[in-house]
């Protein structure tokens with residue numbers, strides 16, 4: 428009798444868990460904290476430094492934070508876009524923020540030598556930085572064996588080495604003041620080996636290595652490390668993507684009919700991750716979250732399913748287009 432009850436309990440748990448995973452647009456830990464955890468407004472008055480804040484996920488996160496009175500450092504290269512995001516932040520803050528509370532930094536992440544200067548400028552302006560959110564980055568669509576070595580290097584310069592350098596500066600600063608929080612936008616491609624993005628997937632996996640190592644090293648030291656892993660989101664991302672060839676961008680734009688999270692929803696989930704100091708969070712529309720759970724916890728099932736449905740299906744889930752489009756786009 429006891430074993431029957433335990434068996435039924437485990438079965439029911441499995442069914443409920445599976446249903447919830449299929450319904451949510453994020454992993455279940457994040458979904459739980461969105462409902463029952465700390466609200467974004469708990470960060471009110473804190474200072475968050477966001478790189479890649481001129482569009483997309485960085486912009487969405489800035490808006491979610493500004494709405495709750497969080498002071499912002501918006502960093503990227505396109506000044507006009509940063510000004511636009513700043514105005515949107517001030518409007519959405521509904522009087523919680525003044526112009527002084529949103530600092531714009533026109534900063535190229537690839538100019539590594541300038542990182543310290545910009546971080547110091549932010550600290551001087553606000554007297555403090557509480558969270559560094561490393562979000563700037565670019566993706567890639569390419570066939571693995573054709574990728575030029577320089578593309579691997581360029582992608583790692585932007586998605587990995589610039590991030591690690593700025594984070595080192597922030598961590599030294601947080602060490603000196605006794606606490607702090609560093610976060611980074613990885614991707615579901617940092618969790619699963621996705622096809623046709625070899626260097627990008629490598630760069631995001633490397634980010635997990637660097638940031639997980641940092642978290643372990645600083646255990647008990649008041650340093651929070653968050654890794655944020657979005658699936659497809661409506662941003663400029665695809666058109667800005669690297670290909671396999673130096674100097675050639677992918678150039679395809681997302682279509683309004685694509686299955687992607689909006690940048691506002693993704694930004695909100697990023698802000699919830701920051702407010703609740705979560706170690707890792709995943710966010711995407713169905714079926715990519717159950718798909719990621721399967722890949723991580725049931726690799727054999729994942730591998731067998733992939734053999735049956737084919738890699739093209741995976742490409743379609745990610746880009747809402749046929750793999751053929753990638754081949755044609757790269758010819759142009």
Ligand SMILES: NC(=O)c1ccc[n+]([C@@H]2O[C@H](COP(=O)([O-])OP(=O)(O)OC[C@H]3O[C@@H](n4cnc5c(N)ncnc54)[C@H](OP(=O)(O)O)[C@@H]3O)[C@@H](O)[C@H]2O)c1
Pocket residue numbers: 478479480481482483484485502503504505506508534535536537562563564565566585612613614615656657658659660661662663664667
């Ligand atoms: N969209 C998705 O489907 C998706 C999915 C998973 C992960 N991600 C990750 O999300 C992050 C943001 O991408 P997004 O989708 O929001 O694309 P996006 O709209 O193209 O945003 C990329 C941001 O990075 C900045 N950036 C690029 N190169 C830079 C450089 N050299 N120096 C400083 N800033 C630079 C861009 O600003 P400037 O051009 O003004 O410099 C822009 O603000 C990336 O790390 C990406 O890997 C996106």
